[in-house]
Amino acid sequence: MTRSGDDLSQGMSALVTGGSRGLGLLIAGQLAGRGCEVTILARDAEELGRAMGWTHRRTGRTVRAVVCDVRDEGAVTAAVDEAAATHGGLDVVIANAGVIQVAPAETAGSRAFHDAMATIFDGTLYTCLAALPHLRRSPHGGRLGLIGSVGALVSPPHLVPYSCAKAAVRALGEGLQAEFGGQAEEEYAWFSTLSGTPVLSMDAERAAEKVVQAVERRRTRAVLTPAARLASLAHGVAPTATTRATGLAARTLPHPPADDQPHPLRQGHALGSPRTPWRRALNKAGRALNDRAAHRYNQRTPGPPTSA
Numbered sequence: 001m002t003r004s005g006d007d008l009s010q011g012m013s014a015l016v017t018g019g020s021r022g023l024g025l026l027i028a029g030q031l032a033g034r035g036c037e038v039t040i041l042a043r044d045a046e047e048l049g050r051a052m053g054w055t056h057r058r059t060g061r062t063v064r065a066v067v068c069d070v071r072d073e074g075a076v077t078a079a080v081d082e083a084a085a086t087h088g089g090l091d092v093v094i095a096n097a098g099v100i101q102v103a104p105a106e107t108a109g110s111r112a113f114h115d116a117m118a119t120i121f122d123g124t125l126y127t128c129l130a131a132l133p134h135l136r137r138s139p140h141g142g143r144l145g146l147i148g149s150v151g152a153l154v155s156p157p158h159l160v161p162y163s164c165a166k167a168a169v170r171a172l173g174e175g176l177q178a179e180f181g182g183q184a185e186e187e188y189a190w191f192s193t194l195s196g197t198p199v200l201s202m203d204a205e206r207a208a209e210k211v212v213q214a215v216e217r218r219r220t221r222a223v224l225t226p227a228a229r230l231a232s233l234a235h236g237v238a239p240t241a242t243t244r245a246t247g248l249a250a251r252t253l254p255h256p257p258a259d260d261q262p263h264p265l266r267q268g269h270a271l272g273s274p275r276t277p278w279r280r281a282l283n284k285a286g287r288a289l290n291d292r293a294a295h296r297y298n299q300r301t302p303g304p305p306t307s308a
């Protein structure tokens with residue numbers, strides 16, 4: 001990859017929330033591979049331990065791991081300040097922590113919306129507010145990356161809590177860019193990506209690399225997939241038609257239970273097989289792909305992840 005004077009380099013310090021698995025783990029690996037001193041935050045200590053081993057096997061470098069629930073503002077502030085003190089400052093911060101609940105809104109209930117906002121938006125907000133003073137002091141020009149989603153532009157059926165929270169992240173990113181854009185030491189990057197959605201996605205390795213490249217190049221916004229670009233364009237040109245199209249898509253998805261009560265959401269790997277034969281076939285194929293990725297990128301408990 002062609003390097004420029006603004007590229008991330010040896011000795012720069014970085015922090016990634018939700019860095020113990022999935023896209024966050026891959027972003028941390030990309031940063032470590034570029035020579036950054038990396039701190040990863042996540043709630044699960046055991047998962048963080050596996051992530052440290054994964055990163056060392058992948059890059060030959062050791063990352064710091066800090067147990068932190070991004071829904072707790074005090075814990076986030078303490079973790080960010082500790083990382084800055086350990087490394088003599090912070091140069092790059094990626095707010096990646098998130099959660100996806102897949103269910104009709106009436107089935108998920110209001111709790112799912114509160115949980116999505118607490119993890120996705122509040123976690124991002126707390127990270128931004130804690131990081132800004134340190135990033136302003138970075139001699140390399142601080143860089144802040146917020147991981148968004150096409151769901152912030154078009155709300156897919158059965159992903160409404162997620163989309164609401166990502167829309168708030170989008171507004172936060174655009175607001176920060178408007179306030180601080182144009183100042184080299186206070187540039188902010190906002191990313192729109194399908195990488196975390198269960199509907200349309202791109203290779204996680206490639207997504208992580210593109211996110212880090214966008215941070216390196218100080219891009220204001222990076223839309224990673226053709227589907228996301230198409231959705232953004234469609235919603236901008238014909239928002240009513242786009243909403244109707246998502247409504248038609250919703251008709252192909254399972255209907256909520258008939259008891260009109262919110263139901264607890266469960267992890268995807270804990271669910272049984274669908275009753276309909278064609279859905280069972282899709283489920284089996286999808287699970288095979290997802291299980292391989294989940295094991296590879298530390299999203300499953302049994303055994304340590306394997307390096308790709």
